[in-house]
Amino acid sequence: MSGRDVVLGRVRRALADVPRDESPDDVPVARDYATTHSPADAVETLAENLADYRALVHRADAAALPGLIARLLAERGSRSVVTPPGLPPEWLSGTPEDVRRVADAADATPHDLDAVDSVVTGCALAIAETGTIVLDGGPDQGRRRITLVPDHHICVVRVPDQVVDSVPRALPLLVPDRPLTWISGPSATSDIELDRVEGVHGPRTLEVVLVRA
């Protein structure tokens, strides 16, 4: 007998008390919890919660964005920046040419990415109540590893369009068969005496730019 048959057989015998004609929907699940906790200003709440978990939050309008990104890269002393294929070209139009642009290429190795200082991406959406940005590998976000290996991530969120209130509002907008990464602040650990310390393996600096259209 295969492992599959053994396990499924045991499951069925274990559930002998469940009436044969019971269907999953017969087991009630009350969904009377809130779909949103109705933040008065979702963008403000997002900014507060991101900052609470030590993300650096900046604001700009579309015209000021290229200058802001250039300044953030310069302040950090970044000499190279990796960009996803569909990043709007104007976002880096203020960044001097001597900051090397690295394409998100299929044949780039993790070691190649480790030599890059920063990454600039957009996002799929952001969740106000939890201070979360979600990446789904879209053209302005690229492969998962480009937002993981470099130590400095600048993520642009278009507000208010890309901001939802809550987790229940976010899930229906996301496509499960895309690889998803939910990011709530820079990498952190609570492993030493259950005390939170920011900065372990993921990017230790997360800068979120809220851009008003």
Place this chain on the structure above:
Amino acid sequence: MVGTYLGMPAFPEAARDAVRDERLRSNLTHATHTIRDKRAKAVAELPDWGRLRAAGAAIKDRTLRHLDHYLERLEESVTAAGGQVHWAADAREANRIVTRLVRETGEEEVVKVKSMATQEIGLNAALTAAGIRANETDLAELIVQLGDDLPSHILVPAIHRNRGEIRDIFAERMADWGRPAPEGLTDSPRDLAEAARLHLRQKFLNAKVGVSGANFMVAETGTMVVVESEGNGRMCLTLPETLISVVGIEKVVPTWRDLEVFLQLLPRSSTAERMNPYTSMWTGTTEGDGPRTFHLVLLDNGRTDTLADTVGRQALRCIRCSACLNVCPVYERAGGHAYGSAYPGPIGAILTPQLRGVASELDASLPYASSLCGACYEVCPVAIDIPEALVHLRERVVEGGEVTVRGTRTTVRPARGHAAERAAMRASRWALDHPGVLRAGQRVAGRARRLAPRRLPGPGRAWTDTRDIPALPAESFRDWWRRTREKPTRESGNGTKGAGR
């Protein structure tokens, strides 16, 4: 389960040593109290917490009552998305499957995301025996691995270590596993995290095979979910060419929408955060992004035996948040090692004796590792009534009865150590059924109360090892009632009716 903890003494003996260890006590008190207050605050932010909790429990119950349906659905979705599904009835089979899959890649080293399931089955030891090196990459797991130690907490396996001890372990042992700790390493958590980052960086960048568990598997879509904080999870799930996930069959949830409940319940209960720093979700494989090969190993290892018990099955709702450990007065004093399993604390006390059975002395002692105060039930985000399950399992230990062991119905015999307890209970049942006897006994005891020993002799001795014998009153309640409240009419044949008049 495989013998990571083989030969451990029963809980009371193991706990006795732990309670005497002052450093351990102070490390645990500090850590559990820190997180307790934070969790309460994070939960209080959501006015609908009670409703989320009820929904979480209901979704898990729906899943468990139709587990075969959802597992088949999951297999279908994962396969359709390009993954390969394997089924393991027990730890040995799971270890054999994973070992074979790693061998097929030709690699001799894997990077691991912290995973309770692989801890439970002793995967690292099995891989080592096959000449494959398993590198733990979660900070706390790294501390445990470098210290040649055992985990003592579900979320923070090295909770029993303080920063000074961690510094010493890093300074002494990192060089044996790869990049040594930086010179002059201090005990500041920031420096320790930095040392772990440097030590593991090369391992991540070179990794060809990753091994993980999962927090949730969505049957409807085939999506796997891993929540974490450090980014080591993302590294292991994204950079290798092959990913092998070992996941307990109870981790399946029916629909994508169900995640809206668990992604609110888990982080707040676990690390007391609105959301953990990183959550990875993947469905099979994605062309050009992440591992090219994905294997899912579905693990039973006692879960179906647990499912067969209609009271005990609620333990399978557990989402491994560890809130019950952090509030438990017994865990706080005894520490995690005394529980002798990957699952310590209140949830371990009901999960381990069901996954492994109550045949060993250690496993039979676990349902007693509780004062039944109920704090665990109160904080449980999926409303597992741990005290109810504990009492149920105590009954099984004392009385024996029908259980399922590795899929087969068997009758367990009453535990031998509890013969005196059973005899005492039988005697009291008889006395309580015969009010005349009870009254006579109480009067004799009352008159002779100055002679009562402070500790019981013979088989009752163990009971008084940890308890004082209650002081005997000069007069029983029923005599007092009769003397003060009742007209002395007639001797009632039934004490309870007499008292009720």
